[in-house]
Amino acid sequence: MIPAQFEYVAPKTLEEALRLVERHGDEAKILAGGHSLLPLMKLRLAQPRYVIDIGRLHNMNYIREENGYIAIGPLTTHAEIESSTLLRTKCPLLPETAAVIGDVQVRNRGTLGGSLAHADPAADYPAAALALDMEIIAASTAGARTIPVREFFLDMLTTALRPGEILSQVRVGPRAPHTGTAYEKLHQPASGFAIVGVAVKLVLGSGGTVDDVAIGVTGLGPKAFRATAVERALRGKKVTEKLFEDAAHDAAQGIEPLSDLHASAEYRREMAVVHTRRALKRAFARAQGKA
Numbered sequence: 001m002i003p004a005q006f007e008y009v010a011p012k013t014l015e016e017a018l019r020l021v022e023r024h025g026d027e028a029k030i031l032a033g034g035h036s037l038l039p040l041m042k043l044r045l046a047q048p049r050y051v052i053d054i055g056r057l058h059n060m061n062y063i064r065e066e067n068g069y070i071a072i073g074p075l076t077t078h079a080e081i082e083s084s085t086l087l088r089t090k091c092p093l094l095p096e097t098a099a100v101i102g103d104v105q106v107r108n109r110g111t112l113g114g115s116l117a118h119a120d121p122a123a124d125y126p127a128a129a130l131a132l133d134m135e136i137i138a139a140s141t142a143g144a145r146t147i148p149v150r151e152f153f154l155d156m157l158t159t160a161l162r163p164g165e166i167l168s169q170v171r172v173g174p175r176a177p178h179t180g181t182a183y184e185k186l187h188q189p190a191s192g193f194a195i196v197g198v199a200v201k202l203v204l205g206s207g208g209t210v211d212d213v214a215i216g217v218t219g220l221g222p223k224a225f226r227a228t229a230v231e232r233a234l235r236g237k238k239v240t241e242k243l244f245e246d247a248a249h250d251a252a253q254g255i256e257p258l259s260d261l262h263a264s265a266e267y268r269r270e271m272a273v274v275h276t277r278r279a280l281k282r283a284f285a286r287a288q289g290k291a
Ligand SMILES: Cc1cc2nc3c(=O)[nH]c(=O)nc-3n(C[C@H](O)[C@H](O)[C@H](O)COP(=O)(O)OP(=O)(O)OC[C@H]3O[C@@H](n4cnc5c(N)ncnc54)[C@H](O)[C@@H]3O)c2cc1C
Pocket: 029, 030, 031, 032, 033, 034, 035, 036, 037, 038, 039, 074, 100, 101, 102, 103, 106, 109, 110, 111, 112, 113, 114, 115, 116, 117, 118, 120, 122, 123, 124, 125, 161, 165, 166, 167, 168, 191, 192, 193, 194
């Protein structure tokens, strides 16, 4: 359980980090909280020649309002997201999700940027990020570009970040009135990772109809995805218990669920239906100001 030899570099600015990432290319790995990278290095599943520790770039740890959206620095830890008053007030889905990640130690060290960039199929944030239609900012020596989160997760442990890019900011847009959100997760008891996790953002229109809905699902397939079949079945309809029951059945539509020692594909599919239904009900109650 000892990593292969590597050279450790701790840049003092983002610009310096970007130059290092560009120079060392595939031979380098960025280190943020280290809670995903270090286990891989200890198992020698990752053997970078250079480890570029961005942990000292303190100006990349923030949660603030900026030009009408909430901007979050990539080094913001799960614990900081969980306890942020701004997020609890204006984007409660993120603190709710952060609160159920791993254990206290993981939440104190792990970062939002690290979790999104790692794209573990059982990670929690990707579901919330999809439900919130987040934007991911990727910086390189050539400048910065914006990636809509629906184009960010490409496959298991694979994102749209290009070689030489560092995830430099996450943005969440403003919340519409009468919006309710919820995250429901069946966790793997040893690690806390999601066997299935479902994040819902529900916007109510007049007369109790679904004006808009976005549902992000993690744990089920090789990458997190939007449950578009469920969303289609809900949009424009008047909310009833039966509507949620029926729509949730399509939670795994078009997905080949993963099967491993923690849960079979069939169990995961069934749990996706159950947790989608629960998340919809809770988001609906919150949209009505009841929870
Ligand atoms: C025991 C345990 C339990 C856990 N339970 C859960 C859980 O229940 N739910 C959950 O979601 N997660 C869980 N995790 C994972 C945890 O949340 C990690 O902290 C997170 O996935 C990675 O964040 P990090 O800051 O530690 O990233 P690191 O481990 O430092 O990096 C992860 C990867 O992302 C890259 N990277 C990091 N930052 C950037 C950046 N800004 N730009 C580009 N690339 C970057 C790194 O090069 C590396 O490839 C658990 C981890 C452990 C060890």
